[in-house]
Amino acid sequence: MDANVILAMLVLSPVVILTLLRANAATAFLALCLGSVLGSFVAKDLVTTLRGYIAPATQVTDTIASLVLLWLPVVLVAIFMMKTIAPKQRLINLLPALAVGLLGALLSVPFLTPELRHSVEASEVWKNIETYKAAIVVGGTAVSLALLRMRKKIDGAHGKHH
Numbered sequence: 001m002d003a004n005v006i007l008a009m010l011v012l013s014p015v016v017i018l019t020l021l022r023a024n025a026a027t028a029f030l031a032l033c034l035g036s037v038l039g040s041f042v043a044k045d046l047v048t049t050l051r052g053y054i055a056p057a058t059q060v061t062d063t064i065a066s067l068v069l070l071w072l073p074v075v076l077v078a079i080f081m082m083k084t085i086a087p088k089q090r091l092i093n094l095l096p097a098l099a100v101g102l103l104g105a106l107l108s109v110p111f112l113t114p115e116l117r118h119s120v121e122a123s124e125v126w127k128n129i130e131t132y133k134a135a136i137v138v139g140g141t142a143v144s145l146a147l148l149r150m151r152k153k154i155d156g157a158h159g160k161h162h
Helices: 003-021 025-049 059-080 087-111 114-122 124-131 133-158
Strands: none
Touching (some): 003 025, 003 087, 003 114, 025 059, 025 087, 059 087, 087 114, 087 124, 087 133, 114 124, 124 133
């Protein structure tokens, strides 16, 4: 499979899913950050704990555990926060959704099979994404926090009507 197609799937899948489900992408971005921490600190212990219940620990098992821990919080946010974004807010929700896709690609590519990873890393698109990784993280964080703050103001302004 072409490296650019793989990157497009990694980047655009979260955008499409979060948009169609109208899930809060700002929260999904923060959930992806949580998933990264889980994958870094929990994956090996999880595989060790599940030893005997799953296939013997291999690099593939570690990879699957890391990818599941990376993306599980995002999937849960997409499910639990379904329809929390009004249809008119979909356009502004695209910014953090794109940040989820770009950061997700940056965090997922290292877990791909070696051949696939080398193919992706050799592509010009990947080099551009990697060049701007700091901007992706800072921009995604800033947009997510700003949108969460705006949401709080909006919710507080309308409050409960008795």
